[in-house]
Amino acid sequence: MTKPSKKDTVKFSFSDKDRAISLLRTLVRVRYFGETLPTEAELSRLIRIPKSSITLGLAKLEAEGLLARQGTAFLSQAWNAQPPIGQVAFVLNTDILKGWYSLFQDWLMGFEHTLAEEGYATALLSNFSSLRDKLEHIALAREKGAMGLALASRTEPDLLDYLASASFPTVILGNATIRQQHFGSICSDNRAGMERIIDHLVSLGHRRIDFYVNGLSFHDGYGERLSAYQSRMRDYGLAPSGGLVFPEPHHEALARRAAAVLASQPQKPTAVACATDREAFELVAALRHLGLEVPRDLSVAGFDNNHFTQVLEPPMTTADIYAFEMGRVAANYLLNEMQAPQMPVRILLPADLVVRLSTQAIDEPAPPAALPSLAPPPQEIVTF
Template sequence: MKPIYKDTRTPAAEGGRAVGIRAVAKRAGVSTATVSRSLNNPASVSPELRAKISAIIEEIGYIPDASARALSSRRTRTIGAIVPTIDNAMFAQGLQALQSFLAQRDYLLLLATNEYDLEVELQQARNLVSRGVDGLILRGDKHSEELRRLLDAQAIPFVNVGVYEPDKPYPSIGVDNARAGRRVTRHLIDLGHRRVGIVAAMQRNNDRAQARLAGILAELSEHDATPPEAWMLQVNYKLDDARQAARTLLSQPHRPTAVVCGNDVIAYGVMLEALKLGLAVPGDVSVVGFDDLEWSRHLSPSLTTIHMPTDEIWVRAGEYLVQTLAGAPTMAHREIDFSLVVRESTAPPKE
C-alpha cells in the first residue's frame, strides 16, 4: 500500500528556486526595498513592521543573500581571526567567546592559523581579505611589514589581541605580559626561592612569550637570582616536550628549587616528570604556570598560576572592531588585568 502523507517540500528542495526577498515583500504587503531596509538598517522602519517582516522571514525560511547585502552596504559582516594554532586551550576558549559575541551582533567569524610563521600569516591574511572580511584580529604584534601595508592599503581595521602596548600605533587589547612574568616570579621570591629554573614557551615570533620571559628574568635579576643557562629552556606547547625539559632540569646534581613555566600545559608536564623522578611538588620543587586553565585547579597538587581573563580579552577585541566598523568612538589600547592564583604547587624551599 502506498503511504499517504502531506508533501511539505519547498520548491527549493525539489530543485526549484529558493525563497527570495520578493516572497517576503509580497507576504508583508511592502516593497522589496522596505524588506531590505528592515534587514540592513532596522532603525529605518517601525518596530511593528520590523517584527512582522522578521516573523514572515522565519515562517517561510528566507535567507538573505550575503553577497547582495555586501554590494548594497559594502560590508560582509564578517570578521577574520588569525591565531598561531587551535591546539591550545587558551586560543580555543578565546575564540569560542569571540564567536558568541560576534553572533549576537550578526557577524560571522572566519578563522585561520599560521603556526607562528609570519609568511604563512601574510598569506592567510590575503586569503581572508580576498573573501571580504570587514576587520581582522591578529595574535600579538609580531607581524611582517607586508601585512601592515596590506591592511593599510585595503583600509581593513585590525586589532592585536593578547598584548597591551600603548606606546605602539597599532590597536592592542590584552595584558602586560612582562608585568605578569614579574608577578608570578615575585611570588617565588617572597617564598624564599633563589634557585629558580625556567621552562619557557618557544620565543620565535611570539612576543607574548618573549615579554613573559623578560619579566621573569628582570625580577630574578633584581634579587641576585639570575639562573644559569642550563636552567633556562624553551619548549613547544606539548606535554612530552615539557616533560623532557623537566627531566633535563631536575636530573642535575645542582637543581632548582622552583620552576617558572611559560604556560599551564608546560607546568603540567614539569609536575608529572618531577613526580616520576621521585620529587615532591612542592616539597622538593615548586612549580608555577600561566593562563589558569580549567585543569589547573583540579590537579593534585593544584597549580599556582597567573589567571588570564581570556574571554574578556577576545570579546573586547571583537567589540573594538564592531564599534570601529559602526563609526563609533573606540579606545585604541585596553589593558586587561591579570591575577595571581596561589594554590598547592608552591611552598618555601627546604632549608
C-alpha cells in the same frame, strides 16, 4: 602536547560543564563542524566533557534555535532565522580544539559572543599549511564580505604589511606579536603577572627559582615574562637562572630536557616559574617520569590560567590573564575600528596571581623585601 597520565586524570565540575556548553555554542555559530555535528561520543572526546553534559548542551542549543534534530544527527541552524548584519574573521594558526590548551578557545568565545550580541557573525580561519595558505584564506574571507579580523597567536610580518597596505580593520589578540605598530593589540600585563608569581614563590621561602620557556624567539610576550623574572629576582638580591631558556620552537621534548637538567643539578632549584601553563603542564609530567613530584620535590607555577590548570593534578598556581575578557575587549576594539579608524593602541589587561596546589612553602628563611614594582598598572593603555 603530552596526554595526561592516570595521575593527571581530568576532573569535571559544574562550571566545567557550563564552559563546555558555551564553547559548543561558539563552535556551532562559527560552523567549526560544518552543517552536521559529530556524534555525541565524538563531541565528548573533542571538547573533553562527559557525554551526559554534551546531551544537555545539545538540547539547550536546540531550544535556542542553533540546532535542528534530524534523526540521531544535529544540523547547524546558526544565523538561519536572523541573518547577521555583517561578518568578521578570527584567524588562528592552529586547530581551536588541539591539545590541552584552552587559551585560544577562551579568546574565541569572548570575541564571538560579543560580536554575536551586536549581530555580527564570526568566521573561524585556522589550520594553515603555510603563510601563503593563510593569506589566501584571508583574501577569500575579504572577498566574501568580511569587515574586519582578529589575529590570534603569532603573526608574520608579511601578513601585517599586507593588511596595513589594504587598510583593513584589524586587531591583534595576545602577546605573541606585540612589537609592531600597524594595529591595536590586546595583551596581558606580562611584567606585573610574572612579578606577582616571583613574589608569591619568595613569600613561600624559595630562593633558588628557575625559569622555563621554549619558543622564546617566536613569541614577544615570553621575552617580557623572562625579563620580569630576571629583574624581580635581582630586586630580592637573588640570582636569576638561564639554564631552562630555549629559543627554539615549542616541542614537548624540551620539557623532558628541562626536567633532566633540573634533576641533574647538585643544588636543585626549589621552584620553577614557567612562561605559560602549557610549559608547566609538560614540565610536571616530565618530572613525574623522573620520579619527582610537584609540589613535594619542586614547586611549579604557570602563566595564563588555562582552563585545565584547575582540573589537572596538581591544580596549577598561575597568573590569570582573563582570556575570555581579552576576547571581548578585542571584539569591541574591532567594532570601533570598523566604524572609524583610530590610532593603534596596546591595551594591557591585568595578570593576577591565582594560588593553587602546585606551589608550597619550604623552610628556608625569606630574603629581604623586594623593591617596589616598576610594572605598569593593570589596564594601562599605551599609545604607540
